[in-house]
Amino acid sequence: MADNVIEFRARPRRRTSAASRAIPIPRGAALDSCLDSWTLSLESKNLAKTTVRSYTDTVKTFIAYLAEHQMPGDAEGVQAEHVRAFLVHERLRTSPVSADCHFRNLRVFWGWLCSEEGGPERTTASPVLKGDRPQVAKKAKKYISEEEQRKLLATAKSNTFEDRRDAALMTILYDAGPRASGIMNVRYTPRNPETHDVDLKGRRLRIRLKGGDEHWVPLGAKTVAALDRYIRARSAHSKAQTSPWLWLGIQGRNTSHMTSEGLRDMLARRGEFAGIADKVIPHRYRGTAAHELLRAGASKDAVQRILGWKTSDMVEHYTDDLADERAREVHARFSPADRLG
Known part of the structure; x- marks a missing residue:
């Protein structure tokens, strides 16, 4: 080879460890x-x-x-x-x-x-x-039966503030099935219509749904009576004039606002007093109200609007377990054989 010629040789390839080769290169x-x-x-x-x-x-x-x-x-x-x-x-x-x-x-x-x-x-x-999507075994949902609801209300028959409040809450839950956070954050400001969520004459309560949308929950006559009875007891509460919240507590740090946690504690306690085996929680009332409305003849569209659901799929989700029971009741009323006379 000539003295003025330089030979170039390929550079040896660097070896990489298995660990470094396994690290994925980000593309996004x-x-x-x-x-x-x-x-x-x-x-x-x-x-x-x-x-x-x-x-x-x-x-x-x-x-x-x-x-x-x-x-x-x-x-x-x-x-x-x-x-x-x-x-x-x-x-x-x-x-x-x-x-x-x-x-x-x-x-x-x-x-x-x-x-x-x-x-x-x-x-x-x-x-x-x-x-x-993982396969999940379907479990039967637990509802509040009529008998259980009567037992629960029987634990709140006295004239005390606590019993009036709890009876009103349990009646609203059974009647319309609002979510815990929705019902417990209802405001009571009669002097300020903009924030006042209670309309007794109109038989309704304004609550906030998931996402913040406002929704007027309709109430039955007996529910309005129970709520009115509580509001009269509320007027004598020490925080009645200063608290903007409808539901007031009787113990704890903040008696000016009974929270969703307070509602859960109350229902669990009432369930034990009533001798109900399954724990009573607010969410059981959601499906119960939907089932009872369908059972009474309400359309699925009406139930969807009353409960504040955005799609009709939620009606099926909460009430499908008791569809056979409702079907049997319908058959008892319209039995083809019975109509033969």
């Missing part, structure tokens, strides 16, 4: 960054804090799972098989019910990422596929 926005933005979006919609926490806890758990198993952690890189593996892992680690909750929360998260509001940060379809 990091999921933890997307989570922060999504949290702001959820909070701007005025969702319940528990709802926001449920959504964000799922995504945090999912991000941690991806990192632990060296899977893509960005909006573009995550694929259906990654979501599927996570759901299987959660089903085995916890329960099918928990895995199903994660599935529903992830579906909302990826729906946001694929939308204009979320960027979109993902240019392909959501990796959360309908067919990957």
Whole structure:
């Protein structure tokens, strides 16, 4: 080789460890960054804090799972098989019910990422596929029967403030099935019509639904009578003139506002007094009211509006378990054989 010629040799390729080769290269926005933005979006919609926490806890758990198993952690890189593996892992680690909750929360998260509001940060379809939803064994819902409701009301027959209040609450729950947070945040400001949520003459209460929408709950005559009886007792309460809330407490730090937690404690206590085996909780009344309305002949559309549901699917969700019972009652009234005479 000539002295003035320099020979170039190919540089040896660097060897990479198996661990470094396993680290996925991000193709889209990091999921933890997307989570922060999504949290702001959820909070701007005025969702319940528990709802926001449920959504964000799922995504945090999912991000941690991806990192632990060296899977893509960005909006573009995550694929259906990654979501599927996570759901299987959660089903085995916890329960099918928990895995199903994660599935529903992830579906909302990826729906946001694929939308204009979320960027979109993902240019392909959501990796959360309908067919990957965990199978959950259906459990029969528990309702408040007529007999149980009578027993509960029997525990609040006296003329005390507490009994009047609790009887009014249990009657409203049975009559119209409002959510705990909705009924307990009703305002009572007769001197300020803008914030006054009680309309006895119109037989209705104004409550706030999930998302903050206002909804007027209709009340029956007996329910209005029970509420009016409580309001008279309320006028003698030490916080009656200063509290803007309808429901007042009798013990604890803040007697100026009985909260949803106070309602749950009250129902559990009344259930024990009444000798009811299953724990009485506010949510049992939601399906009970819908079932009793359908049973009395109300249309599904009417029930949907009374309960403040946005879709008719919720009517089926809450009342399907007792559909056979209602059908038997209808048959008893319209039996073809009986009509033969």
